[in-house]
Amino acid sequence: MKDAGLARPLKAGEHLFHLGDPTAGIYEIVRGQVRLVRVGMNGQTITLHAASAGDFIAEASLFSPTYHCDAVAATDAVVRLYPKAGMLAEFERNPKSARAFMAKLAHQVMTLRARLEQRNIRSARDRVRHYLTMNVGADGRTVALRGTVKELASELGLTHEALYRALSDMAADGEIERRKDLIRLKRPPRV
Amino acid sequence: MKDAGLARPLKAGEHLFHLGDPTAGIYEIVRGQVRLVRVGMNGQTITLHAASAGDFIAEASLFSPTYHCDAVAATDAVVRLYPKAGMLAEFERNPKSARAFMAKLAHQVMTLRARLEQRNIRSARDRVRHYLTMNVGADGRTVALRGTVKELASELGLTHEALYRALSDMAADGEIERRKDLIRLKRPPRV
DNA sequence: CGAGTGATTGACTTAGATCAATGACCGTGG
DNA sequence: CCACGGTCATTGATCTAAGTCAATCACTCG
Numbered sequence: 001m002k003d004a005g006l007a008r009p010l011k012a013g014e015h016l017f018h019l020g021d022p023t024a025g026i027y028e029i030v031r032g033q034v035r036l037v038r039v040g041m042n043g044q045t046i047t048l049h050a051a052s053a054g055d056f057i058a059e060a061s062l063f064s065p066t067y068h069c070d071a072v073a074a075t076d077a078v079v080r081l082y083p084k085a086g087m088l089a090e091f092e093r094n095p096k097s098a099r100a101f102m103a104k105l106a107h108q109v110m111t112l113r114a115r116l117e118q119r120n121i122r123s124a125r126d127r128v129r130h131y132l133t134m135n136v137g138a139d140g141r142t143v144a145l146r147g148t149v150k151e152l153a154s155e156l157g158l159t160h161e162a163l164y165r166a167l168s169d170m171a172a173d174g175e176i177e178r179r180k181d182l183i184r185l186k187r188p189p190r191v
Numbered sequence: 192m193k194d195a196g197l198a199r200p201l202k203a204g205e206h207l208f209h210l211g212d213p214t215a216g217i218y219e220i221v222r223g224q225v226r227l228v229r230v231g232m233n234g235q236t237i238t239l240h241a242a243s244a245g246d247f248i249a250e251a252s253l254f255s256p257t258y259h260c261d262a263v264a265a266t267d268a269v270v271r272l273y274p275k276a277g278m279l280a281e282f283e284r285n286p287k288s289a290r291a292f293m294a295k296l297a298h299q300v301m302t303l304r305a306r307l308e309q310r311n312i313r314s315a316r317d318r319v320r321h322y323l324t325m326n327v328g329a330d331g332r333t334v335a336l337r338g339t340v341k342e343l344a345s346e347l348g349l350t351h352e353a354l355y356r357a358l359s360d361m362a363a364d365g366e367i368e369r370r371k372d373l374i375r376l377k378r379p380p381r382v
Numbered sequence: 383c384g385a386g387t388g389a390t391t392g393a394c395t396t397a398g399a400t401c402a403a404t405g406a407c408c409g410t411g412g
Numbered sequence: 413c414c415a416c417g418g419t420c421a422t423t424g425a426t427c428t429a430a431g432t433c434a435a436t437c438a439c440t441c442g
Contacts, residue, residue: 009374036304040324048325049304060301068301091286091293100281102295105296110251110259112303113227113240119310119348122399124430133229133237148388157311162430164390187354313431315398339420353398355422 002039010034016071016079023061025084029053032077038069050074054062059105062087115155124158124166131156131174141185197272199288203224207262207270214252216275220244223268229260246339253278310348314355318347323367323376332376 007030010016016027016034027034029051036048036057048069051057061067062084091098114134121127131152135143145152153163168184170176177184198221201207207218207225214309218225220242227248239260242248252258253275279324282289312318322343326334336343340358344351358374361367368375 038324040327044324046321046324047308048301049308060294060297063290063297064401088290091289095283095286098293099254099279099287102282102289102293102296103251105293105300106251106254109299109303110239110299112307116236116303116307116310117240119307122429130237133235133241149390150388151249158197159431160389162433165430168390313397340422341420350399351421352400352423355399359422 006083008079008081010073010077010079012075012077014073014097016073017058017067018070019067021067023058023064023067023084024081024153025087026061026082027042027071028080028082029055029057030078030080033074034079035072035074036069036071045070053185087146125133125170127156127158128163128166128170132183136185143183143185144179145183197274199270199272201264201268201270203264203266203268205264207264208258209261211259212258214249214255214258214275216274216278217250217252217273218248218262219271219273220246220248221269221271223271224265225262225268227260227262236261252266300347306346315349315353316361319354319357319361320347322347322372327376334374334376336372336374 008031012032017024021040028180031053031112033050034057035050037045038043038048039045049057057071058067087101091101118127118130118134121130132143149163149167150160153160158166167176167178171178174186177186201223203223208215210229222244224241224243225248226241228236229239230236240248248262249258278292282292309318309321309325312321323334328335340354341351344354347354349357358367358369362369365377368377
């Protein structure tokens, strides 16, 4: 998967592919944001996924002759194509790479299910707790913050205000300790 | 994957496996509910996934020597084990089955991402719209309801009351038409 | 030095969660 | 055959946490 695919720039609003197009392969988002959308018969579009730098999209395209939705750049973006034929051939030739790809998919499924479960949690504070517990480092009590707090908020499905408040409250209660780019769990919350 | 694995009954509260146990393989939930949980160092447990009849869990175990979380029966349950060694051998022997499994995983990733995106929608009504658009049948305007409305509510991450209300409102506005086990989209909502 | 953005906090509003009650169904055991 | 307990479907009343609007301060980047 490290073999550099073909990089391609996209202008904001430009389509990468349409529903029904024959599948070219998997895309990696190098920069910007690309949305997978489907258009209801009434004309309004629903987003299936908003992919950002580092994400891969259209994994399922390997196993389907055509794309099942539209991909459109939400911002100026750069994507890299990993051609379908090449990948399938590689899987055929080298079972190890097939296993690696499977493992990657299985891991994604795991992560996604956990994130989905997280959204079942109503309270902002509990949601944050869930996230922290799920992301503690090896020492079991520190969580590295990658990216801005606003980004974290959207990953958690909260407004940034709500997240700020939850964090301050937890800090005020001595449950956590905030440091730059890092949160340390303090007191094991009773019960 | 159709080869009957070993069925095994679980009593409510019983552990199927623990974090760190050597991986036996993938489990299919035949009946009941099984939760994947992780225990924070503070003692409280967080749920990574609540699997119900028909779901598979621990796909990633195929590629890992030990389980990464606990699995515990939330109700009396029956699970079926698909042994790891057998599946990997089969993948090795028969690339077609490997592809089928990959395709299954890729499809799950797709579905999960769409469901996650759905949870970003705040309004109950828009959430329902998203669901309906995502699940229209071939005719583009009818959605079959499988299971009870309560089940749908929890899939959507809404209380059943909120869902009932959203549905009645939409029906009152002529946006949808409810039939037993079926919803028909009526008017393309303006804008 | 401004413009743009993140971090943070305050005040207010609201949509959805909660609590509660009712009627329709359905299986079951006497 | 019917009374009874359980669950789903549905609707009303109320409460609250999180969203929304808004303002301030600190930074960073040309």
